Amino acid sequence: MRDFDYHLATDVQSAIEALRNSEEGKIVAGGMTLLPTLKQRLAAPSDLIDLGGIDTLRGIAIEGKDVVIRAMTIHADVGASDVVKKAIPALAVLAGGIGDPAVRHRGTIGGSIANSDPAADYPGGVMGLGATIVTDRRTIAGDDFFLGLFETALEPDELITSVRFPIPDQAHYIKFKHPASGYAVVGVMVSRTGGKVRVGVTGAGPCAFRVTPFETALEKNFSPDAIAAIAVDADGLNTDVNFSAEYRAHIVGVLARRCVAALMD
Amino acid sequence: MTIDVTLKVNGVERSAKVEARTLLAELLRDHLKLTGTHVGCDTTQCGCCVVHLDGKAIKSCTILAVQAKGRSVTTIEGLAQPDGTLHPMQEAFREHHGLQCGFCTPGMVMMGADIARRNPGATEELVRHELEGNICRCTGYQGIVEAILSVANPDAVRKDHH
Structure with a gap:
């Protein structure tokens, strides 16, 4: 270093x-x-500015119909939070499944989202739950936030201060983990709020995205069968030595159906 | 950039002059000569370097020494009583043959203590999930899982083993 x-x-x-x-x-x-x-010397910044001393950036609260998680809240605290477990249990599951316990004791929601790692869990949660990103100067809809591989709508000097998750009627998250790294090969978050359905995906593409054909079909008929015949386009999805784009596209459908089935039980 | 770092290590206040880029694992091993904390991979995967920072298990190869300034670190050297009485997790690893070569053991014991603290009544499945960030190349994990279970949830340990 x-x-x-x-x-x-x-x-x-x-x-x-x-900064x-x-x-x-x-x-x-x-x-x-x-x-x-x-x-790994993949980056060599001149200065490192640590947010670890800013206590006001930590905490979880219900505000109106949202769960608000401040940016420096660690994954372990979200995973173990009674507030999150009660309001959005799928989000607690997501946070409790990131990395390993030592990583969950340091890693933060703001850091994960600002980084837009294609295999990170939280971006899939943001898309699947329709979260809003709050920064030092504005709010950004989750749908407009992730722009590409490690690329977000944040300005170079803009900081995430909190993330607002609207409380859905139901939500479920499933991650298909890389067996060695534990990162999401594909992760899918399905949520239902009123008649609206959201299907958020991480791991499969350059950044998190929604599968709108699934959402439309599920809004008409909320069952795994409703999306069984809808193919996810593999074009532009991630390919690596282990998993092809076609494989990932297939797994998106499999996990989405499993999420729907879990929500019907 | 050189920084003076003062922190509590195993209950004792310690100071060192380190570079900004110095990792906590390097501070412990190279500056304070506490070589019980091992560095296996240096890439946040193996868990040999796990210590407790303010009571929580973290990987000391993935935090800067300066980020532990003013905080309290417990290493494997600080787990036993001053008279040599082993910590219950150390005793459990001895009892259940939770080690072979010993390289991963400091991290395993520190993580095991953290798992047992957070999950009283844990199931075997949960212990295995929580051990995802600690790699052992010798034991096949069975003895390690039994050791941690025996502290977190004594009733869950199969009595017919070993």
């Missing part, structure tokens, strides 16, 4: 100022992606 100047930010504004004043600074939240990246 190349050396850098370290700054422990005391509040959001001072973090943004430190603006740095030559090529990086924000570190939990560091579960960034530190391994630095160790």
